[in-house]
Amino acid sequence: MSDNELLLKIDNLRVEATTYPPGEPPKELVIVDDVSLTLNKGKVLGLIGESGAGKSTIGLTAMAYGRGGCRITGGQIWLKGRELLSMSHGGIRGVRGAEVAYVAQSAAAAFNPSHRLLAQVIETSLKRGMPRRQAEARAIELFRKLKLPNPETIGERYPHQVSGGQLQRAMTAMALCPKPDLIVFDEPTTALDVTTQIEVLAAIKDAIRDENTAALYITHDLAVVAQISDEIMVLRHGKLVEHGTTDQIINRPREDYTQRLVSVRKIQKVEAAEGAKPILEVRNITAAYANGLTVLKEVSLAVAPGHTLAIVGESGSGKSTLARVVTGLLPPSDGEIVFEGKTLPRALKDRSKEQLRILQMIYQMPDTAMNPRQTVESIIARPLQFYFGMHGAERKRRTVELLDQIEMGAKFLDRYPAELSGGQKQRVCIARALAAQPKLVICDEVTSALDPLVADEILKLLLRLQAETHVAYLFITHDLATVRAIADSIAVMFKGELVRYGGKTKVLSPPFDDYTDLLLSSVPEMQLGWLEQVLSKRRMAAAGN
């Protein structure tokens, strides 16, 4: 088989959709506008862009599929010399699964929870006439190739009995099982922790190389796609921005937008000196949920006024639980929370209005953190009225002032959250927290639901506001790039315990403990061959032991 054989060719693709905004006539939207691409056998093409760039839509058109009301209104899609759009319904069904397969972002949502993994992995192969015994043998071989533990027996488990990373690999096995020529990966590692992401990434890379399968790899993370793809296409608002080899895009980006994507997360806060008396002290906190599961064990931390303490850890490390304990939503079973030298009551309902005011919170999902039936004005004005008894013109003046502070302005007063972009929503949430004039703001993964460029803007805003108002942040995140950008001190958490804690430079410089080392080395870096370097280093270290 020649490697230069053309597999997929998309010409001048145009995809449109109709939206139905309530109370308005239907609107036509162009999702993908005049995009062409070619993909040779065994090659990997990365599609990258922020949300709404049309990258998933393009991925799905490779299977001649339009999601939720999307219509392919122009262009041609050639797969192995056949034009898919002119094929019959039955013909396209023969292509899907067998020649082109799809790996979704959330494997947990894509697997049927009431069937065993093996049955779901070999389903397509059986439909395509492969004998059951052979299909099962192939599935087990793929499980081994994807480095799943106990490849012979893992197929007997149900989806909830394996971890998220294992499930994502099982899904890749499902896609590979009928030996497709092309796999569309739609953000396969986005929902995973960094330490898991690197394993899945390595497994996917090896498997598609072994099977000589071509892939469209869709992601918003340039550093991830740089590890796996031969070529990269940068998309924005449904249009092609730049197309080039991975090396060219990463090292010599031509377009301004690509340059910004490559240089994202280069903010660095200079670590502030220690010294001032801590504003918040968490002393020996132990907390458990009602089912008896202990999620925090003897955690002690302190935040100085005007400083930022970043709490880092993967999902399940207890970092969000710590935020719930500090706010009083989950009273700890043991330990003390001390604010400015005074012990705070453990439960929310026992705290005074003043104690609530000085401690505000910003959420991960700005969409759900604001009441969709309230205008921006009433959202920001409520804390002003509630804590300071402001009314009428005075309240309005202060609301506009806050809107100016978050760089939005008075024209947003009458807007509803649904009329704002993701970044603007998060800004309004920040303004709502600031309205209370807090001394400490808990930021729970505030940038992880945002596109990288927008996230950068939010981080810059938070830093500026800190400089202006001298507010302290308790910054919870799984993203180490964010930590570098914003933290003064860092606490690394693992399984409910503090594994490393101190000033930023101290925590981020060797010697590392095992977990911090793993965490730090797992963060994808924007350079070619990073994945191989890390893996070979780890293999050497393992051999050394």
Added chain:
Amino acid sequence: MFKWSNMSWSARVGFCGLIFFVLFAYVGPFLSPYTAEEVVGDTWETPSSKMLIGADSLGRDLLTRLMYGTRFTIQLAGAATLISFTLGVMLGFTAAVVRGWPDQILSRSVDLLMSIPTLIFALVVLSVLPRDTIVLVLVTAVLDSTRVFRLSRAVALDIAVQDFVEAARLRGEGTRWIVLREILPNALSPLVAEFGLRFAFAMLFLSSLSFLGLGIQPPDADLGRMIKDNKEGIVYGIAAALYPGATIALLALSVNLLVDSILKRTSSLKGGRG
């Protein structure tokens, strides 16, 4: 919410039907030459230009009686539904926001009330209490509010776990604010749909009670009472009982058609918010 151009044809039919019956009940009596109690002809007199759909069992004009009957039915069912909603929604939302033992007490009492067949329960209660319109409406409302409680508690539970409600709690807002300002506006569309549905049920329920003689007492009559008064005529081939029967059916149908279109748009609880 009600915009003619956005309505499906079935919703338009329902809407027109509802408008027609309201006008019939509230404007009609002014146009009628008779009063409801006035005897103007023979027993079950046949329709003529004097009495368009004939007379009832006592010789009163049936069309005029029908107008007043429709008015009674709409008013009583409306009042009962309004009270049951105020009661059910407030208690349901409070149970969902407060949780813990108040929720347990409320939910179990509602279970208890729902475990007894509604009509039989109403018959027993009404045979003991004085036969009074207010009592009738209150009994209907309380029995109906159990269903409203269930629905509003379920809707509110779904909303109460959202971050913006948690944000309000962290701010220190009381239960009153959370229920009225944070949850109610977001639960409005499923509740409006349910309101129409419960109104139709209340109408049927009150009519059944009146038909059994426990509802409206003579000389007043709602639609159910009118069927009871005229039902003997059917044996003699007289259609007098069919008019109030048809009115009940058409009124219930109109309300349901209208409600269906609201439900269709809000069948997903999340879709109703946007």
